[in-house]
Amino acid sequence: MSGPDTDPGTRSDTSRAVAFSDAIFAIIITLLVLDLRVPDVPPGHLLSGLLGQWPAYVAYLASYSYVAVVWLNHKAAFNRIQQTDRGLHWMNLLVLFSTALLPFPTVVVSHALQEHDNADQRVAVSFYALIGAALCATWLAFYHYLARRPDLLKGEAKNEFFRVERLRAVVGIVLYVLAGLAGYLVTPLVGLVIFLLPPVFFAVTSAGLYHFRLTRRIRHRTPPPSD
Template sequence: MSEQTTELEKEFELERLILFSDAVFAIAITLLIIEIKFPHVPKGASNSEVLALFTPTIIGFLAFMFSFFFIGLVWSRHLNIFKYLRTYDNGVIFYNLLFLFFVVCFPFSASGLEHFRPSFFLPMYIYAVNVALVFLTQYALCNYIFVRKKVLSKSGYEPEKKYMLLKSKYFAISICSALLIALTLFIIFPDYGYVSLSGLYAFAIIWRIMKKRLKKYKPKPIVE
């Protein structure tokens, strides 16, 4: 009876961990839109003045849209990882909190994009570093559960867990490699900030290569 009670308590604690994570995701998304303020437009302002006033708001809203869907993507991957989690330990709590820390940093890094301009690329790099750290810590969490502490995950489902682990790993490699290329180009050509945007093309190419490698590990659907 005591063993059964302990298992039920463990399941309840695990559910609390998942609910806490979901709450952090929800708060991060909510804070994104709270940061966007409707600009004050003075009476008699010309069209060019109105456009100038709305430009930061438009950029902020675009950053919100991108961040919203990005956080949604990260949440869905987090959901898939925890689907195979049987129990937890302090390591899971640590890596999950580290991952959530960078998720909840998005309202700050996204708000900085409103100040982005051709001569000031720093907000773009802060945002890109935030994205990279989210995927790195998510991979670290995935690796801890499926590789370092296999006993924490449910038995079986090995192809699915391996695919999920490699997908997290390859995506993190693609993001970090593209960011490194962008930073290198910016250092070499500091007066031509837009050349660092080639990091986006680098990401597309690297991720395409990684997807081809990942394809052979994709689990086959079960035919009933």
Template sequence: MDTTRLEAFSDGVFAIAITLLVLEIKVPPPNTALGAELLHLWPSYLAYVVSFLAIGTIWINHHGMFQHIVRVNGTLLLLNVLLLMLIAFLPFPTAVLAEAFHRGTDERVAAAFYGGIHTVIGIFVTSMWRYAACGHRLLGTHLTAKKARQIERQFLIGPIAYAITAVVALVVPWLALLLFILLNVFYIWPRRSHESAASHIGDPTTSRDRSEGD
């Protein structure tokens, strides 16, 4: 089958998860100094920005992945559902992270927990690509084996880097937050391999791949 329904369902989950992040930012209670209370919410703002960028980055790379994956099967659908389960869960570790920095306690545990969730997400993203690319089973013919391996190496950086960052968080949580942001910047930056795939959308070869998957 083609990827249309998988991509549409995934986009919906991404959109809901990224919207739910703002619910963690609570309106200051009445009869308080509004200005001071708004400033006091800075951990929530920071956690919101980090997670918004993180989910946006995952969505961009998910989209890039499916510029190359032109067919899906049951196994890939299952891997994608498990990935989406973790994406939908992200507002919770985001709230935990913000609350820990609000209280000024357990920042290490909260940041490590946050990094751990991203590590597992990275494992599922990499697993999806490795499964689809194995033997070129679900990829379009426009993508060479060399580029497929290059993309796999790029995806593999994620879970390794997040696992290291989760360990760093147990020692220096502030450094871990900075590393989370840098990782998002690394992955959100446009990839030449993803951009080149976009140029194949109108390619007859790509179109034929999709039609054969129906």
């Protein structure tokens, strides 16, 4: 394969990319919790104030779960990567860029739901869905790049893994687009419920959709223990 990235001087192991990415993920998760504050209520109303902040808790749960599965996906991917080149570094930085945006729409959704303005809530849910879909799109680009660069992968990883993983990213895009449309056109609550689905799907398949399908196939083929 020709091109500047075939130059050995542009390649390196994955240690620095993984360390840098883990630091970014840690910062993102820290930023998410900053929106959880002590409610400004008069004495004797702390319980009602805490309960009134439920949108902040839901937004935090959805975004924390999403960042958690992004980290798991990142770990699963880099466990199969032997070397990085400039293109892969840019793909990784793109994933980190979109992940780092999550605290912003999280705060927007939290505040809009607490203000009880339906129009703002619809916009906030749609905005969160847009960022979620954008993050899935960056993963799609990441997987697509690796599917075309098997020379960067470890020997045992040179199979259909990254080609199949693009399907996971497409599923995520579809779910977030559906959540945005439902939240804007129907009701914000429907969008919030759908927001919980992508993290669950990505968590179940965090080791990779290829691995998930292979594990299920092995389980179905394993005969039951004899008495």
